[in-house]
Amino acid sequence: MTGPVLWWAVEEPSPLAPEPAEIVIGLIAFTLLFLFLKAKVYPIFEKTFAERTAAIEGGIAKAEKAQAEAAEALEKYNAQLAEARNEAGRIRTEAQTQRAEIVEEAKAEARTEAKRILDAAQSQIESERQQALTELRREVGGLAVDLASRVVGESLEDEARQRRTVERFLDDLEGREDAQAAALPGRPASAGRKPRRPEGGAGLLRVDRKRVDR
């Protein structure tokens, strides 16, 4: 160590002392840089940022719109579904009402018809009964007289005979029925018979018979 080494060519000024030339150069450089960047660079960056934001927001807006549309469609669909359900329910109710009405109507009709048929049957029965009654009334007298005259006309000697007489009468009756069906006039089987019982009015019977045999 013979002496201090001269490391630095220039004397040592204070680092706190600003160099005027550097201030001027720095100021000019900074100002030019600022003006250039402000004119040519920053507006382009800002524009790009804005465009990017707009694009993203546009995308978001588009997505939101699509979502809103989908929601609207869903709502519409649901509304339609609900309406259809209501309609179906209404139709069902209506159908049930109609069914009940139809059944009721049919029942009423059936009742009416049944009543009508019943009435008709009853009136027919009644008229037939009346007819039968009239006819019976007409015949019973004749038959009774006929039978009585025959019973009286035949001798009442024995029972067998009586029975025969009755049977014959009955046969006669049957035959007369046949004859009646064949519309045969007169009654030859009973012509020869003579009433034995005076109680039975023969003339009356005859008259009756003729009427019956008509």
Place this chain on the structure above:
Amino acid sequence: MSSSVLAVEGEGFVSPGPGTFVYPPAFGEGTFVTKPMLIVILGSLAVAVFFFLAARRAAMVPGKTQFVGESLYGFVRNSIALDAIGKPGLKYVPYLATVFFFLATLNISGILPLVQFPATSRIAIPLFLAVISCILFNAIGIKREGLGGYFKNMMFPSGIPWPVYILLAPIEFVSTIIIRPLTLTLRLTFNMFAGHLVLVLFILGGEYLIFEYSGVVGIAAGTVALLGSLVLTAFEGFVQLLQAYVFTLLSALYIGGALQDEH
């Protein structure tokens, strides 16, 4: 340009001092542009060219250069201007962004291979920017509240008992008008100054140990020093970006303060 560092060998080691930051004219005697000035000019030009290329073909989907440029600008815009000032800060983004790019470039020049000198360690550079920031935020305040209103709000904030003003008013005045630009200047300058000094010390010291001091101890210690200088270079890069950010952020905060009703 490294001709300014004249190592006279064999005479022992003298630590680098403030003289490290003084350069003779770069193009010989008689010219006046020095290395720091060249760094300022070329650095500004580089920033301009880079951002011109980044913005030249602006596309919705950015290319690499455009992406980097937009990210840097977006960082200042969103993380500094909008966060520190808010919506009105958008107006000052061009200034703040330029300050950030300018300072970051001139700081980084300290670790840029071959350049390796932070132009901002020359106090002139941070000083004029700090003065611009100071003028800017004061002008904003005065424009907004009027000259009297601005200084009244600054020195006599409401809601304080009047005797306090005796102390507060001068402190606030000095703080706002003098201390702010001063701290902006000194913080940046001497972060860069000290960082550069340490790097130079490690590199030249390591070199000296290996080649002059020699021997096993010298070579070993010198190697450690040189390896340490690599680590310090990385650290210095971080500090340089951080200081550019701090300077820009503080400028933004001062502007934001001037834009607010209460200080």
